[in-house]
Amino acid sequence: MFVSKLRVKAGRLIVAQRSQKGTGWVTGMEGKTKNRAATVPPPAGARPTLKTIAFMTGLGITTVSRALKDAPDIGAETKERVRLVAKQIGYQPNRAGVRLRTGKTNVISLVLTLEEEIMGITSPMVVGITEILAGTPYHLVVTPYSSTKDPLGPIRYILDTGAADGVIISRTEPHDARVTLMTERHLPFVTHGRTEMGIIHPFHDFDNERFAYEAVRRLTERGRRRLVLLEPPPNLTFHTHMRTGFERGLKDFGAEAVSFHHVNIDHSLVAIRDAFEQLMRSVDAPDGIVSGSGSGAIALIAAIESAGKKVGENVDMVTKAPSDFLRWLRPEVMTMYEDIRLAGRELAKAVIGHIEGKPPETLQSLSQPEFQRPMSKSRKV
Amino acid sequence: MFVSKLRVKAGRLIVAQRSQKGTGWVTGMEGKTKNRAATVPPPAGARPTLKTIAFMTGLGITTVSRALKDAPDIGAETKERVRLVAKQIGYQPNRAGVRLRTGKTNVISLVLTLEEEIMGITSPMVVGITEILAGTPYHLVVTPYSSTKDPLGPIRYILDTGAADGVIISRTEPHDARVTLMTERHLPFVTHGRTEMGIIHPFHDFDNERFAYEAVRRLTERGRRRLVLLEPPPNLTFHTHMRTGFERGLKDFGAEAVSFHHVNIDHSLVAIRDAFEQLMRSVDAPDGIVSGSGSGAIALIAAIESAGKKVGENVDMVTKAPSDFLRWLRPEVMTMYEDIRLAGRELAKAVIGHIEGKPPETLQSLSQPEFQRPMSKSRKV
DNA sequence: CATCGCTACTGTATCGTTACAGATTTTGTT
DNA sequence: AACAAAATCTGTAACGATACAGTAGCGATG
Numbered sequence: 001m002f003v004s005k006l007r008v009k010a011g012r013l014i015v016a017q018r019s020q021k022g023t024g025w026v027t028g029m030e031g032k033t034k035n036r037a038a039t040v041p042p043p044a045g046a047r048p049t050l051k052t053i054a055f056m057t058g059l060g061i062t063t064v065s066r067a068l069k070d071a072p073d074i075g076a077e078t079k080e081r082v083r084l085v086a087k088q089i090g091y092q093p094n095r096a097g098v099r100l101r102t103g104k105t106n107v108i109s110l111v112l113t114l115e116e117e118i119m120g121i122t123s124p125m126v127v128g129i130t131e132i133l134a135g136t137p138y139h140l141v142v143t144p145y146s147s148t149k150d151p152l153g154p155i156r157y158i159l160d161t162g163a164a165d166g167v168i169i170s171r172t173e174p175h176d177a178r179v180t181l182m183t184e185r186h187l188p189f190v191t192h193g194r195t196e197m198g199i200i201h202p203f204h205d206f207d208n209e210r211f212a213y214e215a216v217r218r219l220t221e222r223g224r225r226r227l228v229l230l231e232p233p234p235n236l237t238f239h240t241h242m243r244t245g246f247e248r249g250l251k252d253f254g255a256e257a258v259s260f261h262h263v264n265i266d267h268s269l270v271a272i273r274d275a276f277e278q279l280m281r282s283v284d285a286p287d288g289i290v291s292g293s294g295s296g297a298i299a300l301i302a303a304i305e306s307a308g309k310k311v312g313e314n315v316d317m318v319t320k321a322p323s324d325f326l327r328w329l330r331p332e333v334m335t336m337y338e339d340i341r342l343a344g345r346e347l348a349k350a351v352i353g354h355i356e357g358k359p360p361e362t363l364q365s366l367s368q369p370e371f372q373r374p375m376s377k378s379r380k381v
Numbered sequence: 382m383f384v385s386k387l388r389v390k391a392g393r394l395i396v397a398q399r400s401q402k403g404t405g406w407v408t409g410m411e412g413k414t415k416n417r418a419a420t421v422p423p424p425a426g427a428r429p430t431l432k433t434i435a436f437m438t439g440l441g442i443t444t445v446s447r448a449l450k451d452a453p454d455i456g457a458e459t460k461e462r463v464r465l466v467a468k469q470i471g472y473q474p475n476r477a478g479v480r481l482r483t484g485k486t487n488v489i490s491l492v493l494t495l496e497e498e499i500m501g502i503t504s505p506m507v508v509g510i511t512e513i514l515a516g517t518p519y520h521l522v523v524t525p526y527s528s529t530k531d532p533l534g535p536i537r538y539i540l541d542t543g544a545a546d547g548v549i550i551s552r553t554e555p556h557d558a559r560v561t562l563m564t565e566r567h568l569p570f571v572t573h574g575r576t577e578m579g580i581i582h583p584f585h586d587f588d589n590e591r592f593a594y595e596a597v598r599r600l601t602e603r604g605r606r607r608l609v610l611l612e613p614p615p616n617l618t619f620h621t622h623m624r625t626g627f628e629r630g631l632k633d634f635g636a637e638a639v640s641f642h643h644v645n646i647d648h649s650l651v652a653i654r655d656a657f658e659q660l661m662r663s664v665d666a667p668d669g670i671v672s673g674s675g676s677g678a679i680a681l682i683a684a685i686e687s688a689g690k691k692v693g694e695n696v697d698m699v700t701k702a703p704s705d706f707l708r709w710l711r712p713e714v715m716t717m718y719e720d721i722r723l724a725g726r727e728l729a730k731a732v733i734g735h736i737e738g739k740p741p742e743t744l745q746s747l748s749q750p751e752f753q754r755p756m757s758k759s760r761k762v
Numbered sequence: 763c764a765t766c767g768c769t770a771c772t773g774t775a776t777c778g779t780t781a782c783a784g785a786t787t788t789t790g791t792t
Numbered sequence: 793a794a795c796a797a798a799a800t801c802t803g804t805a806a807c808g809a810t811a812c813a814g815t816a817g818c819g820a821t822g
Contacts, residue, residue, distance in 0.1 A: 050810095061809085094807085096809090102809075
């Protein structure tokens with residue numbers, strides 16, 4: 001077998017080298033140097049360390065360390081031997097050791113608000129991130145904060161304690177203090193959403209402008225002319241994006257806006273429904289709706305129905321949707337799929353890229369809304 | 382001010398003690414012992430360590446360490462001084478240092494299948510867990526695995542690398558190899574769901590038996606007699622729980638079961654819909670449905686409607702629901718709320734309890750289904 | 763043949779923390 | 793006064809890894 005052949009060969013090599021040098025440290029203890037770890041067999045059953053490999057190969061700990069890093073000053077033969085042994089005994093570097101010595105944590109921190117999670121957007125995002133991290137030494141640590149408090153809190157914590165090599169944040173604002181801080185302090189990060197500060201940094205974003213524009217197109221195609229937008233909260237960057245797309249759509253496709261700014265997608269479903277029901281009952285009632293969030297759409301539908309109207313008849317509606325609930329339950333609502341899992345993957349790739357020193361401008365991506373055909377009402381045969 | 386007063390007092394105390402001892406090591410360098418860290422000022426701007434506090438207080442590193450741990454062999458006065466300085470300079474123990482020395486990671490690992498996350502159950506769970514961990518030194522690391530592969534994989538990884546102090550697992554089986562392994566190896570854990578192996582271990586579970594029983598009660602109250610259950614996959618423990626509750630309900634409330642075992646809540650929505658549509662079109666069509674999952678319910682509704690029937694008229698339906706989508710979009714469906722966020726909190730408390738050595742039997746909890754009134758169709762006035 | 767440079771390998775010190783085994787002073791006992 | 797015990801404080805070594813400054817051997821160079 002290939003493996004045993006190589007080991008025998010390796011064994012001979014050890015002997016040859018040692019006898020040439022004449023140090024004889026494989027046999028005796030005369031050296032009594034403290035760090036000569038290789039002379040002491042490792043305790044059985046314990047987790048293998050560099051010391052273990054050093055003992056098994058007859059090499060020094062340093063050599064083993066450098067061999068595994070593919071350092072240029074280690075012989076090709078030796079590297080192979082070390083790698084082989086390491087693999088055989090299932091060596092995995094001790095994270096605490098590395099972290100203490102080098103400061104490298106091998107941790108990516110996902111910073112979340114506890115509040116934004118109502119709609120369960122986190123789930124597929126976490127899955128997407130871990131999909132990418134699975135092939136790397138990185139672990140994903142979830143660091144939450146209460147958005148009612150200081151959003152800089154978790155960032156400061158990470159900076160102060162060196163808790164992570166990279167950070168993923170969302171709910172990005174046009175002038176985002178977190179981005180400023182992390183940039184200044186050279187902490188690699190990526191944002192879910194863009195900023196407008198003139199800082200070039202990694203991001204992934206959904207093309208909300210395009211979404212709103214295409215939504216307006218869909219609605220006007222159905223003859224709708226008085227359109228309303230359930231918008232993101234005004235402090236977030238994509239508020240502007242979505243509004244811009246919406247307004248550009250109105251202009252290009254010839255429709256008018258119905259004002260509706262009392263509530264946004266951050267409000268409770270009940271608040272949205274109440275506000276929208278009032279609008280639907282008024283003389284200003286729109287005939288087309290663009291919903292900036294899937295859960296918001298639910299409240300809007302309820303409002304429409306409470307007002308005695310019906311989606312697909314009195315009004316049409318397009319919504320962003322991170323899952324396909326709505327397609328199943330309300331196929332009359334048009335949906336544009338936002339692939340959060342993909343976002344997670346892109347974000348993970350981007351932070352890692354940033355950590356590895358790739359230029360930020362190469363770590364930016366925008367995902368396009370995917371218009372979904374309404375689900376067939378009956379089963380495929 | 383209180384603070385400066387105390388510091389002055391502390392300062393005087395140092396002098397007094399040192400002069401009595403006559404070692405004079407505060408002034409000179411004659412000691413030249415290597416670990417006498419306190420004689421060298423810490424680099425400005427660097428993260429404070431025990432050394433920093435040792436320098437500031439004039440104490441030894443060991444003393445500072447022990448003082449912060451409230452060890453019995455440190456004077457009350459000293460402890461207070463150390464604590465004060467530590468707080469002032471914002472000392473936080475270096476995790477890597479602690480972990481390397483003691484093996485304590487201060488990490489809780491949430492082990493997830495990538496696949497189960499379709500329905501987004503993870504989100505509120507993560508939030509619940511982090512709510513509890515926020516008040517502790519623990520971080521939450523998400524460790525995913527592909528359920529198509531070895532579910533023991535992540536557990537072995539954690540055992541081999543000592544990656545976490547405690548583990549949270551879900552999708553628990555009656556005879557769960559993960560539970561056996563972690564118990565044997567004394568790795569603290571908690572399961573979301575119960576086992577049937579005679580091992581007493583921490584768990585949190587939703588009372589699925591009760592849920593199904595109460596669901597049957599609701600349906601029979603509406604005169605339904607031919608009931609069907611969309612059940613969990615047969616390998617998971619709560620499959621039996623739910624079936625038991627269902628069958629007990631049938632007996633107690635006088636109804637009969639319609640067989641439907643081709644699909645379960647793990648199957649795709651399309652598969653569930655197709656199978657159920659077939660049933661609904663057959664002569665065996667049930668008039669009452671219990672759905673073991675919220676997303677499954679969506680597929681069932683679609684199937685019912687495809688078959689030309691209507692929930693609330695031809696059939697009634699009760700479903701478990703982790704959110705209130707259905708209440709908004711299909712108020713005619715009866716829902717029992719499963720509070721996943723609460724589950725997250727309970728699980729976190731239980732692992733920590735286990736880590737701290739509390740007896741497992743005190744770390745078990747069962748949450749009761751919460752029947753929800755149908756949502757009012759119109760706004761509150 | 764001394765010396766240089768190169769290749770391949772190695773020991774020491776260090777990151778921050780804690781277990782352990784002292785060390786020193788104070789207090790108590792007889 | 794002598795000694796033991798208690799109360800406080802301390803240095804050393806170690807956890808596992810790596811940066812750095814070497815060293816040994818060997819062929820090439822002048």
